[in-house]
Amino acid sequence: MITPFFKLEQTEEHVVVTIKAPNANIRDAEIDFCEKTFIFSAAPYFLRLYLPGFVGIPENSSSDYEADSGTFVIKVPKQNKGEEFKDLEMLSELLKPQRPSGQSNVEELEEEIEGVLADQKLQKEEESPNLEEIKKFGYGFGWYKMGIMKKFGEELEDLFAIRNPDEVEITKRYDIMVKNDEKSFDSEHYLADLFDVPDELTQIIKSSLPSNIFTFNDDDRLILKDLKVIKLKRFTAEENKQIMYSLLDILFSYLLDLRINDWEPNVQSDVMVAKISPSISNFVRFSTLKDSITSAIRRTLCYCLYRNFDLCKKELEDLDVILEKGRSCLLHCLLALRKRFYNSSHDFIYLFNQLFIDDYCIWIQIVDEKVLEQVREELKEIRKSLQKSDISELDLDYIETEAKMIMMKVENGEYDSDDN
Structure with a gap:
C-alpha cells in the first residue's frame, strides 16, 4: 500500500486532514476515526494517523473530494472544542503508534540503515x-x-x-x-x-x-x-x-x-x-x-x-x-x-x-x-x-593589533618590510 501525501491543519472545532490520492477509486474510499486514531483507505493508498488529542464521532464529520486533483479534505471533529492539537507538522510522529503514557518522551535513535x-x-x-x-x-x-x-x-x-x-x-x-x-x-x-x-x-x-x-x-x-x-x-x-x-x-x-x-x-x-x-x-x-x-x-x-x-x-x-x-x-x-x-x-x-x-x-x-x-x-x-578572545586558538586580537601598528607605521612612513 502507498502512503498518500497528507497534511493536517486545525480550527477551534476540527482537525482538517487533506489527502492527495489521485489514483484512488472514490467508491472504494473508507474513512474512520476513533479516540486518537484516524484511518483512510482507498486502494492503492492507506493512511493511519495517531493524533495528539481525542476526536469526536464520525457522524459530526464532513468530507469533500476534488476530482481534478484527487484530493480528499476531511474535517474531523475534536472531542474537546478549543483544544490545541500540538505538533501537527511532525508527520513521522503522527505515523508512529503512540507510546504508553508512562514511557519517557525523550528517546534516542538506534541505527537503522534501511x-x-x-x-x-x-x-x-x-x-x-x-x-x-x-x-x-x-x-x-x-x-x-x-x-x-x-x-x-x-x-x-x-x-x-x-x-x-x-x-x-x-x-x-x-x-x-x-x-x-x-x-x-x-x-x-x-x-x-x-x-x-x-x-x-x-x-x-x-x-x-x-x-x-x-x-x-x-x-x-x-x-x-x-x-x-x-x-x-x-x-x-x-x-x-x-x-x-x-x-x-x-x-x-x-x-x-x-x-x-x-x-x-x-x-x-x-x-x-x-x-x-x-x-x-x-x-x-x-x-x-x-x-x-x-x-x-x-x-x-x-x-x-x-x-x-x-x-x-x-x-x-x-x-x-x-x-x-x-x-x-x-x-x-x-x-x-x-x-x-x-x-x-x-x-x-x-x-x-x-x-x-x-x-x-x-x-x-x-x-x-x-x-x-x-x-x-x-x-x-x-x-x-x-568576544574574539573566545576564539583563543587563532589569537585574533593579537593579529589585529599587530596589523594596526604596521598600518600606522606605513602611514607615518616608518615601516620597513625588513622589520616584519
Whole structure:
C-alpha cells in the first residue's frame, strides 16, 4: 500500500486532514476515526494517523473530494472544542503508534540503515561493534554508528577532516580538529576581510533573513511521509543536549551558506556545509554549547570564502531566529539540507544523510521541548558575551593589533618590510 501525501491543519472545532490520492477509486474510499486514531483507505493508498488529542464521532464529520486533483479534505471533529492539537507538522510522529503514557518522551535513535535512499544504501555490517567500542569510537548522530567510514577509505578524503573515526577516540577528535584549524588559518585572508571589506560581504551581512524561507511546506510533507520511522532507545538528558549542540553547529553552517549565496544554494553548498560544520567534518562531541559555537566560528574563519567575525555574529542571530520559530522550523531546515545532500553531484555526499540528517529529522520531532528551550537560552547568553578572545586558538586580537601598528607605521612612513 502507498502512503498518500497528507497534511493536517486545525480550527477551534476540527482537525482538517487533506489527502492527495489521485489514483484512488472514490467508491472504494473508507474513512474512520476513533479516540486518537484516524484511518483512510482507498486502494492503492492507506493512511493511519495517531493524533495528539481525542476526536469526536464520525457522524459530526464532513468530507469533500476534488476530482481534478484527487484530493480528499476531511474535517474531523475534536472531542474537546478549543483544544490545541500540538505538533501537527511532525508527520513521522503522527505515523508512529503512540507510546504508553508512562514511557519517557525523550528517546534516542538506534541505527537503522534501511532508508528511503534504496539505491544508495550502506551495506549491513557483518558484525556489529560492541557497546564499549561505540562509546569510545562512535560517530554520526548520537555517536553510536561504527564500521561505515572504513569501507570507503581514500574516497572520502575531501569530505571529512578525520577520515578514520573508527580508530580515533571521540575524546581526542576535538584537539585534532583545533590543531588542523590552527594550521589552516590564513591571517592575511582574515585581515583583508576585516580592514578591506568587499562590497558584497557588506551586503551579505546587511541582508535580512527572508520571512518565508523557513516555512514548513508541502515538499517537507512529501519527504516525511516516506521517511522511515527508525527504532528508538532512550537517551539521557545530557546526551540529548550534546546532540542538540551538534545540531546547532550543522545549522550554523547551513545558514551561513544560505546567507553568503543570497539565500539560494549553489553546486558547492553541500561541501561547504560539511566543511564548516565541526560535527560533520570531524565527528566531534561537545560538552558545552559554547564549544560548539566557537568551533563553528573558528572553522568559518579558516575555511569560508568570507572570513569575517561580524559575519559569524550575524549567523548566531540567524540561528537564534530559527530557534525562536520552533521545532517545525528546525525540521524544515533539516529536510531542506537533506534534499540538498540527496541531490548532490558528489558521489558520497548522501552519507551525510545516513550518518546524521535522517536521524536528526526523526529526533527533532520527539525531543523534549525543555531541551530546545534550554539550548535557546544558552545561545542567547553566548550572543551577549561573545568576544574574539573566545576564539583563543587563532589569537585574533593579537593579529589585529599587530596589523594596526604596521598600518600606522606605513602611514607615518616608518615601516620597513625588513622589520616584519
